[in-house]
Amino acid sequence: MNGVSARTYDVVVIGAGPVGENVADRVVRGGLSAAVVERELVGGECSYWACMPTKALLRSAAALRAVRQLPGAREAITGALDAEAVLARRDAFASHWKDEGQVSWLDSAGIALFRGQGRISGERAVEVVAQDGSVTSLTARHAVVVATGSSALLPDVPGLAEAGAWTSREAAAAAAVPGRLAVIGGGVVASEMATAFAALGSRVTMLARDGVLPTWEPFVGERVTASLREAGVTVRLGAEAGAVKRADDGTVQVTSTSGEPIEADEVLVAIGRRPNTLDIGLEQVGLEPGGWLAVDDTLQVTGEDGQALSGGWLYAAGDVNRRALLTHQGKYQARAAGDVIVARARSAVVEEGRWGRHAAVADERWVPQVVFTEPEVASVGLTAAAAEAAGLRTRVVDYDLGAVAGSALHANGYQGCARMVVDEDRKVIVGFTLVGPDVAELLHAATIAIVGEVPLDRLWHAVPAYPTVSEVWLRLLETYGR
Ligand SMILES: Cc1cc2nc3c(=O)[nH]c(=O)nc-3n(C[C@H](O)[C@H](O)[C@H](O)COP(=O)(O)OP(=O)(O)OC[C@H]3O[C@@H](n4cnc5c(N)ncnc54)[C@H](O)[C@@H]3O)c2cc1C
Ligand SMILES: NC(=O)c1ccc[n+]([C@@H]2O[C@H](COP(=O)([O-])OP(=O)(O)OC[C@H]3O[C@@H](n4cnc5c(N)ncnc54)[C@H](O)[C@@H]3O)[C@@H](O)[C@H]2O)c1
Numbered sequence: 001m002n003g004v005s006a007r008t009y010d011v012v013v014i015g016a017g018p019v020g021e022n023v024a025d026r027v028v029r030g031g032l033s034a035a036v037v038e039r040e041l042v043g044g045e046c047s048y049w050a051c052m053p054t055k056a057l058l059r060s061a062a063a064l065r066a067v068r069q070l071p072g073a074r075e076a077i078t079g080a081l082d083a084e085a086v087l088a089r090r091d092a093f094a095s096h097w098k099d100e101g102q103v104s105w106l107d108s109a110g111i112a113l114f115r116g117q118g119r120i121s122g123e124r125a126v127e128v129v130a131q132d133g134s135v136t137s138l139t140a141r142h143a144v145v146v147a148t149g150s151s152a153l154l155p156d157v158p159g160l161a162e163a164g165a166w167t168s169r170e171a172a173a174a175a176a177v178p179g180r181l182a183v184i185g186g187g188v189v190a191s192e193m194a195t196a197f198a199a200l201g202s203r204v205t206m207l208a209r210d211g212v213l214p215t216w217e218p219f220v221g222e223r224v225t226a227s228l229r230e231a232g233v234t235v236r237l238g239a240e241a242g243a244v245k246r247a248d249d250g251t252v253q254v255t256s257t258s259g260e261p262i263e264a265d266e267v268l269v270a271i272g273r274r275p276n277t278l279d280i281g282l283e284q285v286g287l288e289p290g291g292w293l294a295v296d297d298t299l300q301v302t303g304e305d306g307q308a309l310s311g312g313w314l315y316a317a318g319d320v321n322r323r324a325l326l327t328h329q330g331k332y333q334a335r336a337a338g339d340v341i342v343a344r345a346r347s348a349v350v351e352e353g354r355w356g357r358h359a360a361v362a363d364e365r366w367v368p369q370v371v372f373t374e375p376e377v378a379s380v381g382l383t384a385a386a387a388e389a390a391g392l393r394t395r396v397v398d399y400d401l402g403a404v405a406g407s408a409l410h411a412n413g414y415q416g417c418a419r420m421v422v423d424e425d426r427k428v429i430v431g432f433t434l435v436g437p438d439v440a441e442l443l444h445a446a447t448i449a450i451v452g453e454v455p456l457d458r459l460w461h462a463v464p465a466y467p468t469v470s471e472v473w474l475r476l477l478e479t480y481g482r
Pocket of ligand 2: 156189208211214241273371372
């Protein structure tokens with residue numbers, strides 16, 4: 001496509017991550033033409049440096065752990081985890097960092113691809129600068145969608161950059177398992193990567209300044225911390241990194257506000273994300289480069305007054321709008337954005353009210369997420385604290401997941417916990433959290449109950465099969481009372 005100096009499409013999407021690809025797909029399915037602009041690999045962070053490779057790093061160890069809890073099966077284990085084989089499987093899941101597969105999908109979906117850095121250059125205009133310096137001007141008849149995602153945030157720790165600190169990218173794509181790994185952070189990336197590398201054989205030290213998974217229900221952090229420690233990870237709660245220095249022999253030293261300095265072979269920084277908006281031409285629309293993009297529920301970019309920017313042609317979906325930094329939620333936004341762009345282009349009715357097809361309302365308080373630590377964590381909706389802060393009159397019901405017959409069968413010594421947060425005024429569930437082995441696949445039932453606002457009275461008629469771990473639903477209802 002390079003060499004074409006000017007082209008016009010109905011919709012131009014900047015960024016071909018999972019979100020950008022899905023916006024373009026919806027738009028084309030709706031009968032409009034679409035082009036995506038991508039500066040790296042089609043498929044984005046999720047495919048090559050985030051969701052897929054990190055889950056591949058975690059999965060084999062999780063399977064082995066599960067087998068160890070089952071007499072009769074554990075005797076069949078003949079060796080330790082094969083780190084090389086795990087890394088090789090990870091390579092395959094990252095498509096060996098090549099995007100031919102995704103490019104041919106774009107082709108089959110009828111979506112044009114322009115490779116290069118995309119920048120807004122005026123109203124409905126995007127300029128693409130390819131690696132060879134050639135420039136293509138794209139004009140959008142209806143909408144420009146920013147789906148440029150996010151990058152790792154680096155703290156202001158002296159020596160960090162010079163020491164060649166890892167971000168999630170280097171951890172996800174690691175060619176070898178470091179003997180010693182220091183992790184700065186205690187959130188989702190830090191917890192998952194500490195779990196993965198400890199299982200692969202690294203001696204891991206975590207500096208969790210604000211605790212482990214601090215924004216979840218309190219029992220989540222407690223259980224994951226205990227389990228990380230059992231797996232040999234040194235978890236320093238409340239500790240902050242002071243300075244980082246790599247010696248000539250390659251050893252990295254990390255000083256910390258508490259405890260001895262840490263010696264490691266690599267240091268991973270995982271303290272959150274920043275939006276990829278520094279160099280995308282935001283100044284052209286009067287916005288500050290480098291900031292998150294505020295949007296309304298139809299994903300139109302809004303100004304300080306909360307109203308869509310003049311003309312209403314600019315949209316932002318996925319990580320870049322900070323509503324929920326998750327692939328599934330970004331793709332949900334992509335479906336809403338793609339469909340609403342088509343509706344507006346056809347002057348059709350826009351369904352932007354609550355639960356309307358053109359509004360990404362679930363971002364507000366109905367977001368599901370799984371953390372693939374050991375034990376797994378799965379939650380949707382509000383924590384008890386968040387529900388209270390939102391002014392809801394709630395009742396919190398906890399149940400020991402290990403006490404369910406299905407759990408005991410699933411694994412000897414199964415330990416876990418389930419919590420449901422009930423809105424007492426409406427008698428519906430507004431939050432649900434599970435911690436325990438293999439709880440990930442239990443989550444969608446909770447998402448349906450919460451999004452569907454299924455009254456507790458009706459939930460008594462949704463009978464969980466015996467003997468499954470899902471029987472925890474019945475136990476929670478019994479604990480709540482009828
Ligand atoms: C380590 C890690 C693990 C994760 N695991 C999970 C998980 O298990 N489940 C989950 O739901 N979420 C997970 N996430 C979050 C998930 O990766 C993101 O929410 C998701 O990738 C966001 O998709 P996106 O399309 O908005 O952005 P991205 O995936 O970041 O894609 C944006 C794309 O835009 C391109 N781009 C940026 N600027 C420009 C420009 N100016 N011109 C052209 N192209 C540009 C980039 O090269 C990139 O390809 C994880 C994140 C991390 C860091
Ligand atoms: N399984 C999944 O769904 C999954 C997996 C990985 C990442 N993600 C997504 O990727 C995003 C990024 O993950 P993340 O772990 O980088 O961010 P995060 O927001 O989950 O956690 C960052 C942590 O770093 C701590 N922190 C912030 N500044 C610090 C500092 N200066 N020093 C020490 N600690 C500091 C915070 O207290 C926080 O707990 C998340 O929003 C998450 O949704 C999802």
